[in-house]
Amino acid sequence: MTETMRAARFHADIKTNVLEDVPIPAPGPGEVLVKVEFCGICHSDLSLLDGTFPAMLPVVTQGHEASGTIAALGAGVTGWQVGDRVIPSAGRPCFQCRSCRRGDLTNCENIQLMAFAYDGAWAEYTVAQAGGLTRIPDNVSFEQAAILADAVSTPYGAVVRTGQVRVGEAVGVWGVGGVGTHIVQLARLVGAVPVIALDIDPVVLDRALELGADYAFDTRDPELPAKIAEATNGKGLDVAFDSAGLKVTFDQALGAVRRGGRVVVVGLSGQEASLGPTATFGLSQKQVLGHLGYKNIDIEVLAELVSRGRLDLSRSISEIVPLENVAEGIEKLHNHVGNPIRILVRP
Structure with missing residues (x-):
């Protein structure tokens, strides 16, 4: 040596x-x-x-x-x-x-x-x-x-520990790059259904489908809320993972989870996000969880x-x-x- x-x-x-x-x-x-x-x-x-x-x-x-x-x-x-x-x-x-x-x-x-x-x-x-x-x-x-x-282990921790995804829960993943792709795979592995991948790149969305996502939606689609509602039989997401950490992805994820649902922030950026009026957020009983x-x-x-x-x-x-x-x-x-x-x- x-x-x-x-x-x-x-x-x-x-x-x-x-x-x-x-x-x-x-x-x-x-x-x-x-x-x-x-x-x-x-x-x-x-x-x-x-x-x-x-x-x-x-x-x-x-x-x-x-x-x-x-x-x-x-x-x-x-x-x-x-x-x-x-x-x-x-x-x-x-x-x-x-x-x-x-x-x-x-x-x-x-x-x-x-x-x-x-x-x-x-x-x-x-x-x-x-x-x-x-x-x-x-x-x-x-x-x-x-x-x-x-x-892979950070997505695992996000899915199993912070998000506590259970069998049969509906999961959405905003941003399906390196971290998001593995969240999709692990959410499917623990029994989430449906697993919805969300991104702006059609190539990335196609890859997410090949690796286990049940649906793949463009986040710029004006019909996105309706498509998520249809995919989840009207109930919304139980758990949403924000793998991008951007204001727009956080806002979409928070809006897509059902009453009492969980948003897990995995992606990190310098952008600021807001929960909106405290009355609205409190009444929704939603949870926002940071993960590292x-x-x-x-x-x-x-x-x-x-x-x-x-x-x-x-x-x-x-x-x-x-x-x-x-x-x-x-x-x-x-x-x-x-x-x-x-x-x-x-x-």
């Missing part, structure tokens, strides 16, 4: 990602060094670059959806060996908040996010906490394993679903770019070139 590696580093002062040679990090106690096979490009990576998310460090390696093999073990690590195929968690507990002091690390109140609070995996190597690793089943590819840590991330156990569950053929992610990898071309991948995601679900970086 050489002493240096290539890494794509975000510089906060110029809001630019720069490919650099940096020292290979050494794992500390309870940590492992992971040789990265693949790492996804996520919209939150773009949000750091464009300033939607404030920088937490002056310089940081980006990328938080990774897969790879363990290259070295830190002191005190047990249960893992060099060469094990793993998925690092995209966050780590702070060890200082009230929950962490009680030993409840999974509910850390100040979770530190990979590629924001500490170096990520757009690099040849990354350091990860051993307690946050998930073993990759032998029949699951590194490519599909990488996106489990956010691109997942629990580590969710990655293990999803890996098992993929391994056993219950969840098909074969179409989720839209393109793979070498680390040297990460800027090209970023640009393609930003401009929706080819309507990517996920673009992967290969160091």
Whole structure:
């Protein structure tokens, strides 16, 4: 192993990602060094670059959806060996908040996010906490394993935990790109019916139908409310997922859910949304829920679903770019070139 590696580093002062040679990090106690096979490009990576998310460090390696093999073990690590195929968690507990002091690390109140609070995996190597690793089943590819840590697990958390979608509930998904596509698949998997995909791109809508949506509607259609009502036999949606995080998508989602229905905001942007008059909102008994991330156990569950053929992610990898071309991948995601679900970086 050489002493240096290539890494794509975000510089906060110029809001630019720069490919650099940096020292290979050494794992500390309870940590492992992971040789990265693949790492996804996520919209939150773009949000750091464009300033939607404030920088937490002056310089940081980006990328938080990774897969790879363990290259070295830190002191005190047990249960893992060099060469094990793993998925690092995209966050780590702070060890200082009230929950962490009680030993409840999974509910850390100040979770530190990979590629924001500490170096990520757009690099040849990354350091990860051993307690946050998930073993990759032998029949699951590194490519599909990488996106489990956010691109699929965040939708899983939104559907199962925050949205608490139940069998037979009507679900709508606004924005069926990388996150929304997986919400469609997972909502169908847990028994939602009907599952309605909503977007402005006909190609994306056709893809959503192929991947499990029962209906696919253009959000610009003036007949949209009537079409949703017809698809749900007049009751409206039980749960609406806003994967875009825009004012227009939030407004439509809130208007489409039935009395007492739930709106889960998964997409993030700088736009402001409104609940309208408090009297109207209160009388509607609707709920608006913000969602972020997942629990580590969710990655293990999803890996098992993929391994056993219950969840098909074969179409989720839209393109793979070498680390040297990460800027090209970023640009393609930003401009929706080819309507990517996920673009992967290969160091």
